[in-house]
Amino acid sequence: MTVGSPAVVIGILLSTVIVAAWLIWVERRMIGIWQDRLGPNRVGPLGLGQVVADMVKIFFKEDWIPPFADKPVFVIAPAIVMVTMLLGFVVVPFAPGVGVIDFNFGLLYFFALSSLAVYSQVLAGYASNNKYSLLGSLRAAAQSISYEVFMGLAAMGVVMLAGSFNLREIVEAQKDGWYVLPQFAGFLAFLVAAVAECHRAPFDLPEAEQEITGGFHTEYSGMKFGMFFVGEYLGITLNSAILVTLFFGGWLGPAFLPPLAWFILKTLVFILFFILLRAALARPRYDQFMSFGWKVMLPLTLANIVVTGAVGLSVP
Amino acid sequence: MELILFYLSALVAVAATFMVVIQCNTVHALLYLIVSLLASGFIFYLLGAFFAAVLEVIIYAGAIIVLFVFVVMMLNLGSKTIEQERQWLCPGIWHGPAALCAILFAELLFILMRSGAHEAGRIVDSKALGIALFGPYLLAVETASMLLLAGLVGAYHLGRPLKS
Numbered sequence: 348m349t350v351g352s353p354a355v356v357i358g359i360l361l362s363t364v365i366v367a368a369w370l371i372w373v374e375r376r377m378i379g380i381w382q383d384r385l386g387p388n389r390v391g392p393l394g395l396g397q398v399v400a401d402m403v404k405i406f407f408k409e410d411w412i413p414p415f416a417d418k419p420v421f422v423i424a425p426a427i428v429m430v431t432m433l434l435g436f437v438v439v440p441f442a443p444g445v446g447v448i449d450f451n452f453g454l455l456y457f458f459a460l461s462s463l464a465v466y467s468q469v470l471a472g473y474a475s476n477n478k479y480s481l482l483g484s485l486r487a488a489a490q491s492i493s494y495e496v497f498m499g500l501a502a503m504g505v506v507m508l509a510g511s512f513n514l515r516e517i518v519e520a521q522k523d524g525w526y527v528l529p530q531f532a533g534f535l536a537f538l539v540a541a542v543a544e545c546h547r548a549p550f551d552l553p554e555a556e557q558e559i560t561g562g563f564h565t566e567y568s569g570m571k572f573g574m575f576f577v578g579e580y581l582g583i584t585l586n587s588a589i590l591v592t593l594f595f596g597g598w599l600g601p602a603f604l605p606p607l608a609w610f611i612l613k614t615l616v617f618i619l620f621f622i623l624l625r626a627a628l629a630r631p632r633y634d635q636f637m638s639f640g641w642k643v644m645l646p647l648t649l650a651n652i653v654v655t656g657a658v659g660l661s662v663p
Numbered sequence: 664m665e666l667i668l669f670y671l672s673a674l675v676a677v678a679a680t681f682m683v684v685i686q687c688n689t690v691h692a693l694l695y696l697i698v699s700l701l702a703s704g705f706i707f708y709l710l711g712a713f714f715a716a717v718l719e720v721i722i723y724a725g726a727i728i729v730l731f732v733f734v735v736m737m738l739n740l741g742s743k744t745i746e747q748e749r750q751w752l753c754p755g756i757w758h759g760p761a762a763l764c765a766i767l768f769a770e771l772l773f774i775l776m777r778s779g780a781h782e783a784g785r786i787v788d789s790k791a792l793g794i795a796l797f798g799p800y801l802l803a804v805e806t807a808s809m810l811l812l813a814g815l816v817g818a819y820h821l822g823r824p825l826k827s
Contacts, residue, residue, distance in 0.1 A: 459725060462729075466697070485737070488729050492726055
């Protein structure tokens with residue numbers, strides 16, 4: 348069941364956390380370029396040291412717990428998103444022989460952990476004992492539960508084609524062609540659901556700083572807020588990696604680059620897509636967002652499953 | 664090794680479930696319920712039912728309890744309810760349920776002592792599960808889906824906008 352040696356496992360753990368923290372700089376620079384300004388470019392070459400400076404600053408901030416908060420839950424909440432997202436990387440097939448475990452139900456394991464991650468937002472909002480936080484966490488709960496359904500249904504087409512829940516077998520099954528072509532509707536639905544699951548703009552309604560002042564993390568400061576922040580970027584990285592695995596052939600690619608490099612390159616493309624989406628689209632209203640889910644995404648994903656099943660049965 | 668892991672997760676499940684019952688704060692009780700469900704998911708995993716283990720986490724811990732927490736948060740129960748719960752949990756109330764539970768526990772022990780070892784640790788893959796569900800158990804699956812449909816229609820009826 349194990350794939351990588353302890354050194355590989357530690358390498359994966361460190362590189363995912365470092366990449367997630369470094370994405371803060373990538374996001375600020377990229378959105379700067381998109382909006383015709385420079386972004387942070389003073390600390391180190393190209394401003395790469397900005398993340399280190401931010402981390403030092405955030406560690407020296409006062410770690411304040413509001414007196415009206417539910418203390419134990421308030422402290423646990425930010426850790427949940429970090430732990431679940433890092434555990435999600437356990438099943439990601441980086442390359443042949445590179446990964447943590449080879450689990451038969453890897454895809455379902457990913458869904459299980461992304462559904463547990465919502466407790467972070469829900470409990471943060473509850474424990475803060477604040478109107479805006481509560482509104483944010485109610486939105487987070489409803490949004491995550493709805494879009495998880497579509498995410499699962501969108502991935503079922505791929506499972507039917509590959510005949511397995513094992514992410515490594517799904518990648519191997521794409522040797523003759525990536526699933527993005529036969530499963531284009533599934534890919535679109537999965538992409539939208541992934542953005543909603545990460546609470547990224549344009550679907551960042553649980554935070555929505557203009558309406559509910561930051562939502563579930565309004566009362567958080569210091570490194571506890573930093574955990575939510577890094578957890579969000581871990582979520583982006585994890586969802587990009589799963590998108591690449593399911594629809595874009597994972598580590599498969601022409602032989603002039605090693606498999607691991609292909610996987611990282613493809614994942615980076617999706618991470619950049621997630622980031623630039625924030626600068627490109629405006630946030631929908633909450634009711635529009637939910638009715639879009641149940642009236643467009645659900646029929647689309649169900650029709651995708653029916654068509655995939657029918658084609659799969661008629662063309663052996 | 665597996666036996667130690669099994670008893671450890673079983674212990675966690677029992678302790679967490681006990682805490683659900685005696686906890687006065689509703690949200691804290693729900694948190695213990697999540698731990699209990701995760702522990703039972705782990706037991707499924709140790710028995711080789713990987714699919715059931717993951718579904719336990721996705722469906723129960725990841726969706727149903729989120730809805731429970733959602734509703735409890737909307738009710739906005741304050742310190743008043745905690746006080747009320749504390750009064751309801753007075754020791755005198757425990758005698759009846761404890762006696763009934765003791766009878767069930769004795770029955771369970773009796774059955775466990777009498778029957779021999781059962782088959783466990785066989786890995787069940789998703790294909791075998793699907794064949795079983797849509798083969799011999801098809802009628803049960805269809806009945807369950809009809810029950811869910813009835814629930815859905817009922818929920819829609821209760822939630823429809825009132826005619827002014």
